[in-house]
Amino acid sequence: MTQDNNFMHPAAEMYASEEKAGKLDRREFISRATALGVSTVAAYGLLGLDAPAVAGGHAKMGGTIRMQMDVKAMKDPRTHDWTQISIFSAGWLEYLVEYNNDGSFTPMLLTSWEANADATQYVLKIREGVKWNNGDDFTAEDVARNIIGWCDKGLEGNSMAGRMASLVDEATGLAREGAVVAVDSSTVHLNLLQPDITIVPGMADYPAQIVHKSFTVETMVSNPIGTGFMLPENLEVGVKASIVRNEGFDWWGYAAGKGGYVDRIEFIDYGSDPATHMAGFEAEEFDLNWETTGEFVELFDSLGLVKTQVASGATIVVRPNQGHAPYDNKMVRQALAMAVDNNVINELGNASLGVAADNCHVGPMHPEHNPDVTRAPFDPVKAKELMDASGHGDFEHELRSLDSGFWKDTCDAVAAQLRDAGIKVKRTLMPGSTFWNDWTKFPYSATNWNHRPLGTQVLGLAYRSGEAWNEFAWNNTEFDGLLAEANSLANADERRVVMGKIQAIVIDEGVTCQPYWRLVQRHNVAGLVGVDMHIAYLPQIYKWGHAA
């Protein structure tokens, strides 16, 4: 059920004392301790608590669950850019490690991992007795091959390479020689270039699905070899998709008590308009939706549906792109952030379904967040002065966003506040199909970002110079250096010092307006278990079931 070892990382004990001293909250503690290889049971034990029982213990075998979800075309897991793609392939492709709503990391295809004291070496223990559904044994070779595959920067759209950066050779864009070593059939050693605390969380992220050695993108659906308990049945892009139990396959999770309850899961595409989702719910055409946002939370509540909700690091950035004038001017960017009251945006743009944030994309749900560094104060008068002083006082900003949901509402509220401050703004609404084509390039637009366990992670994906997802077009060597330093510090207090500097730079440079952290939620009909909203939208479908 959880890691079956008694490994105790020295830093974990330190974290435990920090937790008791009130420096860390419990979720942060669990998250950090388990990332270092301490089992969940042991981590809870350090706090003098019992590990919580796994929900879903009351599920019965069998049945079908239908979910409203965008059905997208399948591609190589490493290039998945939507969790909706991963949830379909999660039927037969599994993860090494799993991240949970309480912030902990539990092993799936691994049984344990250990980090050395400065987090530059990891020992991964492979779960024994796991079989591929074609009969092959699952071995350390498979794990090593997948990790090496993740490091391939040459593959168009491979976002795993960013997560595995400490294993990648910059010159070749591939895994470094000797970085990933299968020591024996059940052990893999990772030798990192520099200390890296995000490597295990990275392995739990949605593109990190483990594929067989015969894997090809063309045949991944027609010849679905994996370790999971289901198989794809059909996939009609934009219409519907279904996965069904792989009858006769002895999935390792049955014996391990993981679940694997339902016989069949259907994903039905209803487009992006939540009003259509509501009609579908009312027509009883599906049992749970992908996500409920904005004013629909209240509406769906009123239909008598069950809501599952979790406070997360999911957020939205309303950001200028520094590759476009006048956003190369720091004063303009500062003014855009300063003119906006984040509490008001949370209320108007997010139906108060969140908490106000500090424009630096690191928050209380991240262990290294420094609460002393806060946003530049809300001051519309000073914002206007800054804008005028920059020489762009008459510039009409064009704020683009998706044409529905919290994206639209948030940007409408931001635009209204900018106008109140005397800054000219024009709003442009775009449908998802066109908006996402250029999301990193618009001069001024809004993007939602999913939750990630550690504060350094999104900064590494989106704020580091030259990253593919750097939609801010921000290049700052000081920031890059500090981020690398933070990524090598396992100690919470030490890292918080660096993080404080990082937060200050992000805020001072006016990189973005990041108004609020979102509560994420979905709804389901009564009688389901284990279908709870996941803090990071991860596809844990083996937990789904009908209540016994």
Add this chain to the structure above:
Amino acid sequence: MGMFILRRTGVMLLTALCLTFIVFIMTNLYPNLEKLAKNEGNFRMSDAEVASFLSNRGYTQGKLHNYGEWLGVLPGYVIEGVDGKTRGRCSNHGAILENANEYCGVLQGHWGFSSRFKEPVSQIVVTRLGLTGKLMFWVLMVMIPSALVIGVFAGMREGSRLDRSLSSGAILTTATPEYVSGVIFIAIFTSSAVGLKWFKGSATSAMDHATLENFLLPVLTIALYGMGYIARMTRASMAEVMTAQYIRTARLKGVSFANIVLKHALRNALIAPFTVIMLQIPWLLNGVVIVEVLFNFKGFGWVLVQAASNNDIDLLLAVSVVGVVVVLLTQLISDIGYVFLNPRIRIS
């Protein structure tokens, strides 16, 4: 007659050719190709990646050349890309298949491969057209009889109270666009807010098995819009016939009113509505687009929206060809039908 049909078919082919050429040029404008590349590859691709993606897949060979390939008068490209992989048009823009033909255009019966749905275009069009066919069949079954009945009742006694109320109703339905009536229907008859919940506000399950509950509202939404217009035309035609000399003669001879309407007036009065109904069918395709998206019924109209918003070139071209065929075929039927209904008209 044979010559007439032949000529019309010629016109149809020519129109299809012109329209597809225009659609082709539009969808092959670079910003649209960029959209396509990002939809198909990864929507976070850089400009350089987009350029190599497009040239690897033959999109940048020149528009006329590509159109020729689509038509099947030029051989499909086989290009070794900068990433070292060889791709071909006849292998669905992917790695070269063993059994790939040299030519794979419309002339060879290949309608291409949809980039949005990852399926052959012909298969998508057939499936989705079938679903829309189901929808249209029921629309026509509801619309035509009710429109004719309303029109005849309203037109047989022009100016009567019955006429006034039916005409007002017809004007109201035809003046309400589908996106208004559809939303109103969903709000009133399906939502918990009003509480009636008689029908379903989503027709997704109607794709597999349509029932009165899940299919009535989409059908009604389209049918009501077309019905008002046809009823108005029928009424006008009926009213005109009712003032004709021979009707007055029949009346003076003491024929009963029911007999006058059914035996003498009706046949002549239905000539005009027949044409209107036929011309209305292509118009209904508009409604199909709106209603299918509104009710999440994945038919031809929904495919049109998806193809357009994802710049799915091959699919859009096939959709436009179908559009041309539907418009010109219904016109042809209306012209031919006219000959049978009205003996005074001859087709040379």
